Amino acid sequence: MSVxxxxxxxxxxxxxxxxxxxHILEKLNLEVREGELVSLLGGNASGKSTTLKTxxxxxxxxNGTVEFRGENVTGRTTSYRIKRGMAIxxxxxxxxxxxxxxxxxxxxxxxxxxxxxxxxxxxxxxxxFPLLKERRNQLAxxxxxxxxxxxxxxxxxxxxxxxxxxxxxxxxxxxxLVERSFEIIQQVHQSGVAMLIVEQNANMALSIADRGYVLxxxxxxxxxxxxxxxEHEDLRKAYxxx
Amino acid sequence: xxxxxxxxxxxxGLTLGSVYALIALGYTMVYGILKLLNFAHGDVYMIGxxxxxxxxxxxxxxxxxxATAWLVVVLMFLFAMVACGGLGVAIxxxxxxxxxxxxxIAPLISALGVSFFLQNSALLxxxxxxxxxxxxxxxxxxxxxxxxxxxxxxxxxxxxSAIGLMIGLTLLVARTKIGKAMRxxxxxxxxxxxxxxxxxxxxxxxxxxxxxxxxxxxxxxxxVFGQIYHFMGFLAGLKGFTAAVIGGIGSIPGxxxxxxxxxxxxxxxxxxLPQGSTFQNLYVFALLILIILIxxxxxxxxxxxxxx
Ligand SMILES: Nc1ncnc2c1ncn2[C@@H]1O[C@H](COP(=O)(O)OP(=O)(O)O)[C@@H](O)[C@H]1O
Ligand SMILES: [Mg+2]
Numbered sequence: 001m002s003v004x005x006x007x008x009x010x011x012x013x014x015x016x017x018x019x020x021x022x023h024i025l026e027k028l029n030l031e032v033r034e035g036e037l038v039s040l041l042g043g044n045a046s047g048k049s050t051t052l053k054t055x056x057x058x059x060x061x062x063n064g065t066v067e068f069r070g071e072n073v074t075g076r077t078t079s080y081r082i083k084r085g086m087a088i089x090x091x092x093x094x095x096x097x098x099x100x101x102x103x104x105x106x107x108x109x110x111x112x113x114x115x116x117x118x119x120x121x122x123x124x125x126x127x128x129f130p131l132l133k134e135r136r137n138q139l140a141x142x143x144x145x146x147x148x149x150x151x152x153x154x155x156x157x158x159x160x161x162x163x164x165x166x167x168x169x170x171x172x173x174x175x176x177l178v179e180r181s182f183e184i185i186q187q188v189h190q191s192g193v194a195m196l197i198v199e200q201n202a203n204m205a206l207s208i209a210d211r212g213y214v215l216x217x218x219x220x221x222x223x224x225x226x227x228x229x230x231e232h233e234d235l236r237k238a239y240x241x242x
Numbered sequence: 243x244x245x246x247x248x249x250x251x252x253x254x255g256l257t258l259g260s261v262y263a264l265i266a267l268g269y270t271m272v273y274g275i276l277k278l279l280n281f282a283h284g285d286v287y288m289i290g291x292x293x294x295x296x297x298x299x300x301x302x303x304x305x306x307x308x309a310t311a312w313l314v315v316v317l318m319f320l321f322a323m324v325a326c327g328g329l330g331v332a333i334x335x336x337x338x339x340x341x342x343x344x345x346x347i348a349p350l351i352s353a354l355g356v357s358f359f360l361q362n363s364a365l366l367x368x369x370x371x372x373x374x375x376x377x378x379x380x381x382x383x384x385x386x387x388x389x390x391x392x393x394x395x396x397x398x399x400x401x402x403s404a405i406g407l408m409i410g411l412t413l414l415v416a417r418t419k420i421g422k423a424m425r426x427x428x429x430x431x432x433x434x435x436x437x438x439x440x441x442x443x444x445x446x447x448x449x450x451x452x453x454x455x456x457x458x459x460x461x462x463x464x465x466v467f468g469q470i471y472h473f474m475g476f477l478a479g480l481k482g483f484t485a486a487v488i489g490g491i492g493s494i495p496g497x498x499x500x501x502x503x504x505x506x507x508x509x510x511x512x513x514x515l516p517q518g519s520t521f522q523n524l525y526v527f528a529l530l531i532l533i534i535l536i537x538x539x540x541x542x543x544x545x546x547x548x549x550x
Binding site: 056058077078079082083088090094095096097098099103106107108110111155159 | 419422423425426429430432433434435436437438439440
């Protein structure tokens, strides 16, 4: 069924999400296959974060289903979905500022059998981000933006996710750090984690993605292989600035 | 200087302060996690005092207890703490959780409603008359002293067990998985659920712990002062709340410090200030106002920390 033969990991089918009376997502269909890296693009307030919250169960869609690993998880709690293998690097990182780096990582491992995180989990994250080991006893709120981004990624990876959701990982980072963080994203992706990356930085996001979707006020207006989207006239005008 | 008076006042101030600190902890923990002033908390403390009384009487009463006195006292504490913990969980479940996303004034009104509900239920079920723990028959009138400092057994018990409970709570919040989840949830509830933390369970646990501490405080107060009645939670709750605010609402060490300060201030005011035994509350609340004017976020409170 799928282009590269990989099975579907996440599928949104006919999703309508509301905040109160306001219709935010309209008839959204979106898929992430196993091992895939998918970008979700769109301007401000187009519903990107709402899509991720719907996937996680932080908001309930009025219509439609969320399928994850072949299971309909639409009515399930966020905890359940995370236990099944989702994780998120939230918009603005949302670290626990008054807690240490180590404790933040432990929160990422909250649902692991040993909730404090096993030694190997920490080692894996520390290998990816050696700085976090040095800073493990520092309060997360006192780190620089780039360091906080590392904690947010490390925290999400503590639970061995099958699907990593990232909400604007490049936001607020200096250009050099944006490149560095995209390198790390690729590295994590190559270790077999599927990803859905929300970005405003469309060039960067499409350059590492397999496929992309473009949202505009809650509707998908474009989708396809990343290479095609990069060349697409409308997208170039609207988002790529060239 | 009359040192013997000073030490008496200090000891009774620390005793009262221990009770207020335990009450203040419940206020501050719930505020920390829900930004809710749980005005029913003082009445949970009152229910704790009654639960201790019932446990005492189920165990044969103060004159002929069916077990050794210390075991009876331990069971009174345990029963009151578990019953109040359960009550706190029920209050959260039925009076606050349905209003979780309502404007903040709504759960506050609900809290006042629960407070009246508990007071009047106690009046209906337990009657309007005072009940007596009769600590004298249960544990005697023995006192311990170091030089001029005299402590009765209930005072010693109150201070020591309050310190024990506060150390236990501090370790729980600092070290355990649920304690860390409580801190994470009170800092950013949505981010906590993004980690898979079951926020409802964490909030329920917070109510259980805070209410159990109030239950212990009720038994302590009753062991020291003897008498309990359905309205006793009002003033004690207000003082616990004062203590939490003085210490910096949301801060656990702040609640402990605030409780001791309020207890000591009340005791010294009673002994030293003009007409103190009548107007001690005037002095205590004047202290609250003074401290808040000087430090609006309380002694150990932080002026609104920005989320990162
Ligand atoms: N909690 C909320 N309550 C009401 N409206 C919201 C809420 N969160 C987001 N919105 C609205 O939903 C729309 C989509 O928001 P969002 O998904 O955050 O967009 P994006 O992430 O693409 O910037 C916006 O118009 C926003 O104002
Ligand atoms: Mg967003």
